[in-house]
Amino acid sequence: MGINTVFEALSHPVRRRVLALLKTGPMSAGELAGHFEISRPTLSVHFAKLKDAELVVVERQGTSLIYHLNASILEAALAGLLSLKDDDQ
């Protein structure tokens, strides 16, 4: 959905922390929720933004939804940031 959506998704600390948790491996929504104080519905909306930015991918496993980090989009953001520096050009 574009790099704008990705940077927008990265702008909230809770969402960055979700990504940090997922870097150790896939995790269900409930398992993720255990690491936060905020309500599950609020978290669910954060998940939706990460999914919208394709920073995460979801897979259903029985009644649970398992979230996976999508490293390639994270790399796209990294590349975007890097291009703001004087490395190339």
Place this chain on the structure above:
Amino acid sequence: MGINTVFEALSHPVRRRVLALLKTGPMSAGELAGHFEISRPTLSVHFAKLKDAELVVVERQGTSLIYHLNASILEAALAGLLSLKDDDQ
């Protein structure tokens, strides 16, 4: 002012474009404004957010304000993003 402020500043496309313009070298507010369609006051508020995040540094030169990219904060953001990947740990 913290990494949150930095990511928040990076979340708007205009502000990222300002940084991209500054990577080639320092530029005055007016010179920067020449590259955008939006009003100068609006741009000025964008500049203030970049300054608040310390992504840019300002220096007065006569009646002009010259904006410089602050690469070290950009690198901090880069490091923050990198830490969301599985590189280390």
Place this chain on the structure above:
DNA sequence: ACACTAATTAGGGAAACAACTAATTAGTGT
């Protein structure tokens, strides 16, 4: 002091964000 240019701050309005509780959807098991 006055005019001129450069840029910011102030004020206001529409839209988006983030949080909550309540209601709904999806899947499993009896």
Place this chain on the structure above:
DNA sequence: ACACTAATTAGTTGTTTCCCTAATTAGTGT
């Protein structure tokens, strides 16, 4: 079909963002 668990969507509220125009501050030159 019913109950139970997992998670999301709907609806509401208060806050923040972003844009504009108008007014103000800062510096230079006459």
